[in-house]
Amino acid sequence: MDCELLWIALAPAIDSEFSKDDLQSFFQAYLTDHHPLDAIQQRAKNLKSLLRKLYREAEPEQKLRSVRDAVERFEQAKADVAGVQLSDPHVREYLEIELEDMMHRHLEQVIQQMGMTS
Secondary structure, eight states: OHHHHHHHHHHHHHTTTSOHHHHHHHHHHHSSTTSOHHHHHHHHHHHHHHHHHHHHHHOTTSOOOSHHHHHHHHHHHHHHHHTSOOSOHHHHHHHHHHHHHHHHHHHHHHHHHTTOOO
């Protein structure tokens, strides 16, 4: 479920590279009960890493130049999630947590670009 929720959060940026059909095909091939639990857990972890990598690669032209850019991107993504009709409040909570994690990574990127780290 985490993989699908992450895909939903990142879909606007990665759908052309990794579509919903691709996600479903991956689930059917690699994340079924026919595989050992530890293999499923490792594959799910790898899938989440792949989705995040595709997201980073899809967003290179939108370099963050300031803390304001990072916060504005976060607020826009949060508004996008708020606009999606979800029947389970836990799904929204998960997406918001993922977005907060992304915002922290974006802020770290801005700080590094500004030469503010030691």
